[in-house]
Each structure stands twice: as C-alpha cells, then as structure tokens.
Amino acid sequence: xxxxxxxxxxxxxxxxxxxxxxxxxxxxxxxxxxxxxxxxxxxxxxxxxxxxxxxxxxxxxxxxxxxxxxxxxxxxxxxxxxxxxxxxxxxxxxxxxxxxxxxxxxxxxxxxxxxxxxxxxxxxxxxxxxxxxxxxxxxxxxxxxxxxxxxxxxxxxxxxxxxxxxxxxxxxxxxxxxxxxxxxxxxxxxxxxxxxxxxxxxxxxxxxxxxxxxxxxxxxxxxxxxxxxxxxxxxxx
Numbered sequence: 193x194x195x196x197x198x199x200x201x202x203x204x205x206x207x208x209x210x211x212x213x214x215x216x217x218x219x220x221x222x223x224x225x226x227x228x229x230x231x232x233x234x235x236x237x238x239x240x241x242x243x244x245x246x247x248x249x250x251x252x253x254x255x256x257x258x259x260x261x262x263x264x265x266x267x268x269x270x271x272x273x274x275x276x277x278x279x280x281x282x283x284x285x286x287x288x289x290x291x292x293x294x295x296x297x298x299x300x301x302x303x304x305x306x307x308x309x310x311x312x313x314x315x316x317x318x319x320x321x322x323x324x325x326x327x328x329x330x331x332x333x334x335x336x337x338x339x340x341x342x343x344x345x346x347x348x349x350x351x352x353x354x355x356x357x358x359x360x361x362x363x364x365x366x367x368x369x370x371x372x373x374x375x376x377x378x379x380x381x382x383x384x385x386x387x388x389x390x391x392x393x394x395x396x397x398x399x400x401x402x403x404x405x406x407x408x409x410x411x412x413x414x415x416x417x418x419x420x421x422x423x424x425x426x427x428x429x
Contacts, residue, residue: 193398195427198405203421209428212249212393219391219426220253223329226387230328231263238265238325239298240377240385241290242333242341243272243282246393250331251290261297266290267324269332269382270342270365271303272372273310280372303362303375310364310373317375321361330385334392338404338413341382342367342374345412353378354410354417379417388418391426398427 195208209215223239230237241247271282278284283302291298301324305316332340339345342365343353349363358378365374382388392401403413410417 193395193402194429195398195425198398198402200405200425201420204419204423204425206425206427209426212428215391215393215426215428216249216253219250219331219389220257222424223254223331223387223389224257224259226329227259227264230386231260236263236265236325237328238267239329239331240267240269240327240382241286241331242269243285244333246333247331247391248285248289250391251286252292255290255292255295257295259295261295262299264298265301265325266298267301268303268377269330269340270374270376272374273304273313273364274372275306276302276304310375314362314364314375317362318360321377321381324361324381327381327385329387329389330382331389331391332382332418334390334397334400334415336396336400337369338400338415339367340390340415340418342376343379343410343414343417344368344374345414350411350414354414356380356383383418387424388422389424389426390415390418393428395429401425 195206227237276283303317305313307313334340347365353363365376404416408416
C-alpha cells in the first residue's frame with residue numbers, strides 16, 4: 193500500500209517518497225520556503241515541530257537551509273515533562289539536531305517548566321505561550337495509536353484539548369503506554385497553523401491513517417481531527 197492508495201478529503205495533499213532521506217530533504221525545502229514567505233510578509237516566522245526520533249533527519253536537513261534564522265521562532269507541539277537535560281526531552285532534541293550552525297540564531301520557545309505538579313507546569317507553560325505568535329508552519333508526527341502531538345486516546349484532558357473553542361493553549365496529558373507525563377498544545381492552536389504537515393514513515397503508519405479515515409472520531413484517534421484541508425502528508429515506506 194502507498195499513500196496514493198488512500199482516499200482523503202478534498203484539500204489534503206499527499207507526497208510519497210521512496211526513502212526517508214528523500215522525504216526529509218523535500219520536507220526541509222518545503223518548510224524553509226514557507227518560512228521565507230512568512231518572513232517576507234511579516235518580518236518573522238513561527239515554526240512548531242514535534243519530537244521523537246522520526247524528525248531527526250528532517251531537523252538536520254532544515255538546519256542546512258539558507259534562512260534568516262534570527263527571524264524564526266521555533267516551538268514544540270508537545271513535550272515530555274522532563275528536564276531539558278533528560279534524554280527524552282523534545283526541546284533537547286531540537287537543540288541538538290535543528291538549532292545548529294546558522295539555525296542556532298533562531299529563538300526557541302520551550303514548553304517544559306519545573307513545578308510541583310504537572311498541572312502547575314502546564315499553567316506556567318500557558319503563560320509562556322502568550323509569546324507564541326500565530327503558527328506559520330506546523331510539522332506533526334503520529335503514533336500507532338493514532339495520537340499526534342501529545343493528544344492521546346483515553347487521556348483525561350483529551351476532550352477539552354479537542355474542543356474547537358478550548359480556552360487553553362496548553363494542557364497536561366497522560367500517555368497510556370509510556371512513562372512520562374506530557375504537555376501539549378491544544379487543537380485550536382495547532383489547527384490555526386497556516387501550513388499543516390503530517391510526516392510519517394512505514395506501512396504500519398499508513399494502516400493507522402486508513403483507520404483514522406474510516407473512524408473519523410478524534411476521541412479514539414486524535415489524528416483524525418487534522419485530516420482535512422489544508423493538511424499536507426509526507427510519507428515513505
């Protein structure tokens with residue numbers, strides 16, 4: 193099965209590649225072009241990315257793009273509630289693989305805050321996100337359970353996070369199958385992004401995407417909340 197075999201709603205654009213490196217390079221070029229366009233229009237650009245291992249090649253390719261990086265603000269769609277020094281920190285991943293060389297001039301707005309509880313940390317992040325301008329480019333990933341960002345099926349705060357009029361920009365979330373508690377941007381913040389991209393690899397992810405297309409219930413498969421215009425999907429086997 194290939195990405196072209198799936199039937200998506202009108203306005204969803206798919207891009208298939210033979211190899212992960214080809215996907216990373218094409219994605220980096222597309223994101224860089226959108227950031228340049230935003231800078232030309234507004235004098236600045238905002239990029240929000242996801243963590244995990246999958247985007248590392250994309251981060252490294254994007255860091256090599258010729259951009260006025262000092263005019264770019266980078267933030268995260270979600271974060272594990274661990275210190276930046278922790279090996280599972282998404283912020284650390286971005287610093288290590290994206291904010292290198294000329295790209296180190298970009299400003300990073302992290303989500304992690306030390307606090308007495310996850311809820312208190314989320315409230316601190318909520319305050320910090322007042323500095324987050326409208327998102328020009330959003331790059332999401334997807335788990336085999338249909339989660340994206342840290343919008344996990346079964347998490348107590350998921351219904352609130354998925355509300356189109358959710359007043360919060362950040363909510364604490366619980367991941368059912370991994371040890372770390374999470375912080376996530378909420379649906380209205382993410383869905384307001386000018387360019388929305390989902391980058392996935394492997395046949396198993398295509399199967400999940402097909403299930404999300406069939407169910408179209410974001411409470412069971414949160415990724416389905418994003419499957420519609422103007423989503424761009426980048427995939428390779």
